[in-house]
Amino acid sequence: MKLHVLRPLVTVIGIVSIILVARALVVPDDFGVHERGYMYGWHRKGNEEDWKKFKIKYRGAEYCGNCHEKKYQTIQRSPHAIITCENCHGPAIDHPSEDRPKLDINKERAHCLRCHTYFNYPTSGRRLIRGIDPEGHNSGIECVMCHNPHSPGLGRAK
Amino acid sequence: MITRRDFLRYVVIGTAGAAAPLGLANPAGVLAGKDLTGPRWVFLLDTFKCVGCGLCVKACKTENEIPYEANVSRTWVERYVIMKDGTVLADTPKAARDGFTRNVIDLGQGKTQAIVTEDIAKAFFVPKLCNQCENPPCVQVCPVGATYQTKDGVVLVDRKWCIGCGYCIMACPYGVRFFHPVSHTAEKCNFCYHRISAGLKPACELACPFGARRIGDINDPDDEVTRIIKDGRVSVLRAEYGTNPRNYYIGLSEEVR
Numbered sequence: 001m002k003l004h005v006l007r008p009l010v011t012v013i014g015i016v017s018i019i020l021v022a023r024a025l026v027v028p029d030d031f032g033v034h035e036r037g038y039m040y041g042w043h044r045k046g047n048e049e050d051w052k053k054f055k056i057k058y059r060g061a062e063y064c065g066n067c068h069e070k071k072y073q074t075i076q077r078s079p080h081a082i083i084t085c086e087n088c089h090g091p092a093i094d095h096p097s098e099d100r101p102k103l104d105i106n107k108e109r110a111h112c113l114r115c116h117t118y119f120n121y122p123t124s125g126r127r128l129i130r131g132i133d134p135e136g137h138n139s140g141i142e143c144v145m146c147h148n149p150h151s152p153g154l155g156r157a158k
Numbered sequence: 159m160i161t162r163r164d165f166l167r168y169v170v171i172g173t174a175g176a177a178a179p180l181g182l183a184n185p186a187g188v189l190a191g192k193d194l195t196g197p198r199w200v201f202l203l204d205t206f207k208c209v210g211c212g213l214c215v216k217a218c219k220t221e222n223e224i225p226y227e228a229n230v231s232r233t234w235v236e237r238y239v240i241m242k243d244g245t246v247l248a249d250t251p252k253a254a255r256d257g258f259t260r261n262v263i264d265l266g267q268g269k270t271q272a273i274v275t276e277d278i279a280k281a282f283f284v285p286k287l288c289n290q291c292e293n294p295p296c297v298q299v300c301p302v303g304a305t306y307q308t309k310d311g312v313v314l315v316d317r318k319w320c321i322g323c324g325y326c327i328m329a330c331p332y333g334v335r336f337f338h339p340v341s342h343t344a345e346k347c348n349f350c351y352h353r354i355s356a357g358l359k360p361a362c363e364l365a366c367p368f369g370a371r372r373i374g375d376i377n378d379p380d381d382e383v384t385r386i387i388k389d390g391r392v393s394v395l396r397a398e399y400g401t402n403p404r405n406y407y408i409g410l411s412e413e414v415r
Binding site: 040041042051053055057060083086090119120124126129134 | 176205206207208209210211212213216217220221222239256257258259260261275278279280281282283293294297298303304305306307308309314316318319348351352353355356358359361364365367368369370409
């Protein structure tokens with residue numbers, strides 16, 4: 001073969017081989033087309049496992065009930081039974097342990113007002129919740145001063 | 159001297175040979191499509207039940223380690239207020255992380271608009287999260303294969319692989335994607351993939367006191383969510399985009415975008 005053909009040919013073959021070798025070294029073995037096909041399934045398979053190993057923080061009310069059985073039973077009898085413990089007490093991640101022997105309780109007025117600011121919104125479930133006008137109803141005081149979140153209603157006021 | 163016939167033959171063989179290590183000559187890979195074994199996760203959202211407490215947003219941010227003070231979130235709640243004169247007002251202050259506690263619409267940039275309750279025709283709350291579309295445009299545009307769909311339909315982002323180009327953030331018609339303030343990679347709701355894979359509910363569903371948001375497996379005919387989707391009247395967001403979103407809404411109104 002003539003030199004002016006051979007030279008560019010060798011150059012091109014060289015470049016392609018370098019790219020292929022680099023690709024084989026850089027791209028992990030599990031990278032490729034997976035279950036969802038060419039358009040949507042082109043990925044590193046190991047990343048699915050990475051996501052599955054992400055730390056779980058919220059444990060659910062039943063987990064709390066395993067130890068705090070009495071509290072759990074009380075709230076189950078109240079209208080607040082629908083609220084999971086961790087919404088006010090924070091996620092039970094690593095609890096109980098030396099690092100987290102106690103959880104922080106959110107007693108803020110703003111926390112109660114998430115549901116109990118009254119909005120008369122037609123077609124929304126919000127209007128069915130017993131609510132207050134935050135400016136008119138004992139403004140500035142924490143709700144837990146009078147109401148017990150585990151059995152709300154003034155009938156059982158503190 | 160090489161003949162034309164031979165030249166073409168060598169070109170074809172050479173191309174096929176060069177393509178083989180790239181996996182392009184693997185017909186099984188090309189043809190792989192839907193597999194109906196195992197779960198296919200979907201969400202059912204009820205706009206009648208949602209009260210805009212924002213506990214889902216709070217739980218989501220904590221569970222998925224999204225910086226609490228940053229104004230980004232994997233899920234959010236929108237308030238729609240439609241006045242009797244036809245005006246549509248909508249807001250989602252801080253993604254509704256602290257719920258809706260004032261009867262005032264946040265117009266952004268510090269501006270607000272008070273609402274006169276008597277003038278409201280209808281008002282409701284709409285929870286939003288990733289639709290895990292059957293045809294996710296965000297996945298198609300990724301130039302490096304960092305975002306993808308799993309067999310069970312969830313679209314995930316490979317933080318190690320993402321180069322942060324932001325194409326996917328532009329491509330999503332629902333605006334669910336954003337940059338994670340810490341990892342600086344594309345971030346999105348993944349139905350709490352770590353929780354659902356372990357048989358738990360997603361954090362937002364666990365936190366919702368009203369059952370306004372529920373996950374389901376559309377491949378399981380006995381799943382209650384599947385039954386409601388199949389037998390009930392549900393609708394999806396922006397069906398005209400052809401993305402085939404998999405979040406089904408009860409009580410959606412045409413004003414909802």
